[in-house]
Structures are given as C-alpha cells and as structure tokens.
Amino acid sequence: MKNSTQKIKPVGYNVDLKYQCPHCGSDHWITQQEAKTTGFRIVCCNKQMVIEPVHKFTLDVVFKSQLNTPTQTVVQAQVTDSLKNGREALNKLIKLGFEGVKYQTLALTLSQQGDDVETIMRKCIAHE
Numbered sequence: 001m002k003n004s005t006q007k008i009k010p011v012g013y014n015v016d017l018k019y020q021c022p023h024c025g026s027d028h029w030i031t032q033q034e035a036k037t038t039g040f041r042i043v044c045c046n047k048q049m050v051i052e053p054v055h056k057f058t059l060d061v062v063f064k065s066q067l068n069t070p071t072q073t074v075v076q077a078q079v080t081d082s083l084k085n086g087r088e089a090l091n092k093l094i095k096l097g098f099e100g101v102k103y104q105t106l107a108l109t110l111s112q113q114g115d116d117v118e119t120i121m122r123k124c125i126a127h128e
C-alpha cells in the first residue's frame, strides 16, 4: 500500500496583533478577538489608547510545495527590476564622471516609479 501518510492542510489560524505605544515604543500584543472589539483600550504610560477595530483578517498560506511558482518568481523579479534601471543609470553617470552618490536616492526613486535608464539619467543631470 503506498501513500499511507496523509497530507493535511490547516483549516484555521490564530493571529495576535502587535500595537506600539506611541509614547514609549513598548509593544502590546492583543488577540484577534480583542482587535475586533470596538473601543478596546491599551493602557501604557498612564494613558489609554483606543485601537482602530479590525473588521477581518486575510492570511496567505504558502505551502512549501508551492514555492517557485510563477507568481512568486514574478513578484521577486519585479522588485529586482524596479531598482535595476536606477543602478544602471547610476553606473553610467559615474562612468561619465558624475558623482554617483549624489544621485543615488533620486535614481532609485525614479527607477521604482518605472522610468527607464535614459530618463533617469536625464532627470538626474537636470536635477543638478
């Protein structure tokens, strides 16, 4: 008899939520049920803070067997790509004798906005 070990998947989950005291930065963990309670208060630094009540949670469970699915690869590729143009533009600017560091933030921001290498270079130089 093969496959005698049955694979099962979760049917529910338990989530605790972390809030942070804006005064001292302390962490406060509350349960899902508490987070859904309108008017739930957290007390810290002698102050009462009321939480914004949560309506519902969504949790994405990714099984190991799903790893390397196209979706995940695409997301990762997009993140890398979004900075790629910025880096390339910076390299070219440096080769052209510009002080790359000065344009770093601008170049990477423009890159994330979807500008291509030429546009990023043009905007960096115009920014001067």
Ligand SMILES: [Zn+2]
Residues within 6 Å of the ligand: 021, 022, 023, 024, 025, 026, 044, 045
């Ligand atoms: Zn506090």
